[in-house]
Amino acid sequence: MNFINRLSKSNVAEPLLQRFLRYVSIWTTSDSVAADKGIQPSTEQQRIFAEMLAKELKSIGVFDVTVTNHAYVCARIPATAGLEKAPSICFLAHMDTVEGVEGQNVMPLVHKKYDGSVINLKGNIKLDPAEDIYLANSVGDTIITSDGTTLLGADDKAGIAIIMTGIDEIISKNIPHGQIEIVFSPDEETGHGMDNVPLDWFQSAQCYTFDGGQAGEIEIECFNAYKAEIQFKGISKHTGTARPDMVNAVSMASSFVQMLPHTERPETTDGKQGFYAPMEISGHIENAKVVLFLRDFETDGMQKRINVVKQLAATIEAQYSGGSANVKITQQYLNMLQKIQKQPLVADILKQALKNVGLEPIFHPIRGGTDGSRLTELGLPTPNVFTGGHNFHSKSEWASLSQMVCAEETMIELVKLWATKKIKLFLLS
Ligand SMILES: [Zn+2]
Structure with missing residues (x-):
């Protein structure tokens, strides 16, 4: 796979990995019973994680950061000089992990230069490349798994690590950009992830969730x-x-x-x-x-x-x-396709961003719904982008570092493309 080679050349791979390892070790399992009763966040651990992320955002130079009463982390980065009129874009990922699979005391294992053999974890959990084409294609990559006693939590801490690292890179390298907004949300796994999202807060008219699988996969269609x-x-x-x-x-x-x-x-x-x-x-x-x-x-x-x-x-x-x-x-x-098609630029720019990082976009229909589909319904078209996580909601969950790097590069490309496409956008609107 062409994206594994770039691992050694990437200067975000290591910070991305370290962030990811730090995030997955924090317990954020959500609770659907509490969420069904209208309690949000459904678990207090999510609020602790939210506060931690807010603090980290401030430490990398994002100053407009709030954590709402319902534990949504909302951050806004003003446009760089000259790009104040470029369209504002938002990035979204969820903080919770699914209940039903142990999510406390996650002990991530890093398998550097994966050799293609069966990965044996505790409790007889096996990751067998003979049964997993994506794993079979990951020889040479850095693979992250749990120790077998818990899920990994790449769903969706990979998304959070990708966005945080992308923002860090944009600020530290002074990459020109329009206004950027970031939302880290609670309780996605309970189906209540957008119940208390502060809709009035958004200034962006488009958003991207990072909450998907294999590199290249993008989701603009759901049930x-x-x-x-x-x-x-x-x-x-x-x-x-x-x-x-x-x-x-x-x-x-x-x-x-x-x-x-x-x-x-x-x-x-x-x-x-x-x-x-x-x-x-x-x-x-x-x-x-x-x-x-x-x-x-x-x-x-x-x-x-x-x-x-x-x-x-x-x-x-x-x-x-x-x-x-x-x-x-x-x-x-509802299926978000129709609403996304009404603003084709949102998906077109995403496709272009993938091509710019050397990936062929694969349209993957979601057999479920996401925060993105809810947000799309609420008026913000929100396609979903891959994160390099696999086998979600299980003890055999794993993540590919090179694919996470690709996702981070895709995010940077999105920022650049939205900043430069402004004229075309204004003509269309
Ligand atoms: Zn998810």
């Missing part, structure tokens, strides 16, 4: 996401004398789940296929509930899925005479 809650109402009767009056809501709920198309589940789909994901089933004879996530890249595909859910509920209602099935649909987030 449309809806939640369906189906409430089944039955009729309770003593089981000994139930015939013929009982209508069992538990049976209704389970029949409903069984009728969903088996080939359209999360575990039987990939790429651009959508799905129905039963997330929760609960209840008793009188009342039962099914929570279903609906995902589809296309708007009309999503409408079809909603119709299918309603039809199936009606079928169940007809089969269980006396019972009822009520469907409630709520929107979770």
Whole structure:
């Protein structure tokens, strides 16, 4: 891979690595139960990390830095002389790591000049290049893993290290730039990452998240996401004398789940296929509930899925005479593609930035949503950029230093391109 060679020539590789190692060792696991109750940050550890990042930003010469009550780090760097009219751009990464995989006491291991062999970690965790093409392609690279007892936290501390190092380089080398904004956010993994984002604070009309995978991958498209809650109402009767009056809501709920198309589940789909994901089933004879996530890249595909859910509920209602099935649909987030396409420069400049650092842009549809998709919906088109992290949300998570370097170089290119594209932008607007 062409990007591994540049590791030895890069003067940001070492500071980037040191920052990354420092960040991953800080415990910032988020808590979805607290986040669902509206508590933000969902864990106090995230606030400690936020304060630490704010302090570090100040130490590298960023003076306009605040940590909000909800632990968002918001920083603004004024344009250099002569570029005050260039468009302002924002960079975003999240501070929390996912719950469900141990995130405390992360002990990162640095595998310098990776030799292509199987990496054995504690607890029988194996990273096998025979099963991981990206790892197989990383011979000679510097690879970072956990010791096997925790996740690594490259998701998304790689993003934070990349942005922090990029800012450090811009300031220390006096690289001309328009206004730059930086946001480090809490609770992305709980789905509440943008709940309290200070929208009024932003002066940028475009943003880039650094929260992705393999070098070259950029994400401007994600699922449309809806939640369906189906409430089944039955009729309770003593089981000994139930015939013929009982209508069992538990049976209704389970029949409903069984009728969903088996080939359209999360575990039987990939790429651009959508799905129905039963997330929760609960209840008793009188009342039962099914929570279903609906995902589809296309708007009309999503409408079809909603119709299918309603039809199936009606079928169940007809089969269980006396019972009822009520469907409630709520929107979770929307595919960001359409809104990003309305301001094509945001993605065009990103593509150019990748080319300038010698990477071929790979458009990777996100089978989920990100803070970027929420932010896009809120009015700031926000594509997602790779960070060089792999196997997110697992103890076999690993990061590639050369790919992190590429991401940092991409960030610098974005800054340069937005600073020089200003005239074209003004003509377009
Ligand atoms: Zn992430």
